[in-house]
Amino acid sequence: MHTSAPHSRPLVLAAAMIMIGSGFLTAAPAHAAGAINFAPKVDSPSGGQFPSWGPGPSAIGTVTADFDGDGEPDIVAADFQGAGPILMTGKGDGRFNSGTRVGGVGTGFGAVGVGDLNGDGKPDVVAQAWTTIATFVNNGDGTFRTAGKYPTLEGAQQEVIVADADGDGKADVLSLVPAGVQTWLSHGDGTLAAGPTSVIPGVAAAFTVGKFNADNKIDLAINNDALQQVHVFTGDGDGGFTRRGASTSGLITEDVRAGDFDGDGIDDVITADSFSFSTTLLLSDGQGGFKKTDRIAASGLGPTSIVTADFNKDGKLDAAMSAVLNSKMVIFTGNGGTVGKTGDFDVTPQPQTPVVADFDGDGKLDIVVAGSANAVSFLKNVS
Numbered sequence: 575m576h577t578s579a580p581h582s583r584p585l586v587l588a589a590a591m592i593m594i595g596s597g598f599l600t601a602a603p604a605h606a607a608g609a610i611n612f613a614p615k616v617d618s619p620s621g622g623q624f625p626s627w628g629p630g631p632s633a634i635g636t637v638t639a640d641f642d643g644d645g646e647p648d649i650v651a652a653d654f655q656g657a658g659p660i661l662m663t664g665k666g667d668g669r670f671n672s673g674t675r676v677g678g679v680g681t682g683f684g685a686v687g688v689g690d691l692n693g694d695g696k697p698d699v700v701a702q703a704w705t706t707i708a709t710f711v712n713n714g715d716g717t718f719r720t721a722g723k724y725p726t727l728e729g730a731q732q733e734v735i736v737a738d739a740d741g742d743g744k745a746d747v748l749s750l751v752p753a754g755v756q757t758w759l760s761h762g763d764g765t766l767a768a769g770p771t772s773v774i775p776g777v778a779a780a781f782t783v784g785k786f787n788a789d790n791k792i793d794l795a796i797n798n799d800a801l802q803q804v805h806v807f808t809g810d811g812d813g814g815f816t817r818r819g820a821s822t823s824g825l826i827t828e829d830v831r832a833g834d835f836d837g838d839g840i841d842d843v844i845t846a847d848s849f850s851f852s853t854t855l856l857l858s859d860g861q862g863g864f865k866k867t868d869r870i871a872a873s874g875l876g877p878t879s880i881v882t883a884d885f886n887k888d889g890k891l892d893a894a895m896s897a898v899l900n901s902k903m904v905i906f907t908g909n910g911g912t913v914g915k916t917g918d919f920d921v922t923p924q925p926q927t928p929v930v931a932d933f934d935g936d937g938k939l940d941i942v943v944a945g946s947a948n949a950v951s952f953l954k955n956v957s
Contacts, residue, residue, distance in 0.1 A: 609886040610905050612919050612941065612953040620948045621672035622653040622660040632685035632702075633733045633750075633780040633829040633879060635927040636944050639688050639697035642716030647931040650676060650699050651944045654684045658708075659701050663716055668934045668942075668952035676701075677720045679708045689736025689745040691721070691764045698764060700747050702732040707749055711764040721764030727751055730779040730799055731828070737783045737792050739769070740813040748794070754778050755796055757813045772807045772815040776800030784832025784841035786818075786862050793862070795843045797827045804830055804843055806862045819863025825850035829927075833882035833891045836911035844906075844913070846877035846895050853877065853895060853906065855913055870906070873915050875899035879927040883939045884908075886957045894941055896925040903928060903941055903953060921951035 635652040642648060646664040651673070653660045657680060660673035682703035691698040696712040698721075707726050710718040729750035739746040739757050747758040747766055755778065757769035776798035786793040791809030798805055804823045807815035823830070824847020832841040836857055843856040843864075853873040859865040876899035885892045890908040897904055901923045906913040922945035933940045938955035945951070 609888070610892060610907055610916060610957045611955075612903075612905075613956050615919065615921050615951040615953055616668055617922055617947075617949045617951050618662065618670040619672055620651065620653075620660060620662060620944065620950060621674070622651065622948055623656040624651075624653060624944065624946060624948050631731055632927065633731055634685060634687065634735070635879075636929050636942070636950075637686050637688040637699075638929040638931045638942070641697055641712060643696070643714050647933055648716075649929060649942055649950065650686050650688065651950065652684045652686045652701065655681055657681065658683055659686050659699060659710075661716060662950065664933060666935055668940060668954055670950060670952075674716070676718050677708065677710045679703075679706070679720060679723065683708065685732035685734050685750075687734040687736045687747065691736065691745050691747075691760060693744065693762055700734050700736060702726070702728060702734045702749055704728055704732075707734065707747065707758065707766070709747070709764050709766065722766060724758065724766060724768070726756065729753075730777050733780060735781070735783055739792055739809070741791065741811050746813065748781070748783065750778055750781060752778065755781050755794055755807075755815075757815075759813050770814040772796065772817070774798050774805050774817070776803075779826075780828060780830050782830045782832045782843065784843075786832075786841055786858050787860060788840070793841075795830055795832060797823055797830045797845065799826055802827070804845065804856055804864075806858075806864075808862045818861070819859070821856045821864035821867050823847060823854050823856070824852045824869070827854070828877065829879040831880050831882050831893075833893075835891045835908055835913065837890070844880055844882060844893050846874070846880040848877055851875065851877065853880070853893070853913070853915075857911065868912055870913065870915060873906070874902070874904040874918075877904070878925075881928050881930050881941075883930045885939055885955060887938075894928055894930070896921075896928055896943055898924045898926070901925060901945065903943060919953055921945065921953065922949045923947045925951065
């Protein structure tokens with residue numbers, strides 16, 4: 575599991591190698607038959623100081639948006655050992671310019687989120703460290719000003735997501751804390767006020783936002799590493815959330831993402847299970863619980879983070895997961911309620927949190943992922 579201690583990633587790698595050596599995992603063949611395919615990686619140097627296990631101890635350490643207003647997707651990556659997050663502006667062909675500092679707020683910021691915090695139509699940045707959340711308001715030209723810093727405690731990892739939690743049209747912030755998720759309500763100017771906390775009976779390691787019932791309020795799914803479960807919370811509409819159902823995930827799940835895999839209009843959950851080398855798809859029942867659980871065993875060597883997208887434009891949701899032990903992006907093709915591993919692709923060493931966008935303007939969704947070599951890899955979608 576990603577934690578804030580500098581030695582945590584080597585411990586994960588060592589434990590993982592023990593499991594591999596004991597016959598726990600059987601590797602699947604790469605590039606199995608399927609419609610989803612990517613060209614060989616193209617790397618861009620970050621100009622940052624990424625630590626040895628990637629951009630930071632976070633379920634989401636990289637985000638994408640057009641931060642400088644030139645019409646091309648850029649990325650912001652957490653720089654755990656640097657002085658703050660790094661902006662890498664896109665060149666429009668899958669390559670990126672060397673990074674510039676979003677803001678100098680100190681070391682230890684391993685999680686980043688993106689959203690319009692002040693309602694001016696420009697994507698702003700929020701970041702989390704061990705004991706601090708910081709917000710950065712975008713000037714519109716790729717530079718930022720620090721709007722606020724707030725005391726907090728991280729959970730088993732760091733994670734921040736920007737979403738309108740109370741339905742007032744302003745972008746709020748949700749952050750991981752030791753036993754759940756903290757709501758931070760927006761003043762509409764880039765500053766925040768502490769709101770309620772959604773508590774789980776255990777240790778919170780990752781979370782996602784989605785639609786888990788039919789009321790159109792933002793909901794949560796929080797992974798519990800103590801019980802190895804994913805808990806669903808439905809939104810109350812005021813920034814608070816009510817705990818509903820749960821279902822088993824894998825061993826030390828490091829990331830959970832929402833997406834409608836079975837096409838019923840309600841989001842499901844897919845996980846990256848670090849110590850069980852698996853991926854778990856949890857199908858929602860539309861009432862805040864789950865009706866079916868599918869485990870994809872031997873799906874990656876050291877899974878860390880996962881994203882969802884329709885890579886082959888067949889109307890069915892797919893997924894891509896980073897694997898730190900063999901530096902791969904693992905691709906899962908959706909079949910309308912199930913997913914299957916259909917390929918893996920070399921990327922920068924020890925990849926962490928992938929992001930998806932059309933980075934080269936060809937109308938297809940590509941992947942960019944940061945890793946330990948102070949670089950990001952671009953995978954061009956050639957499906």
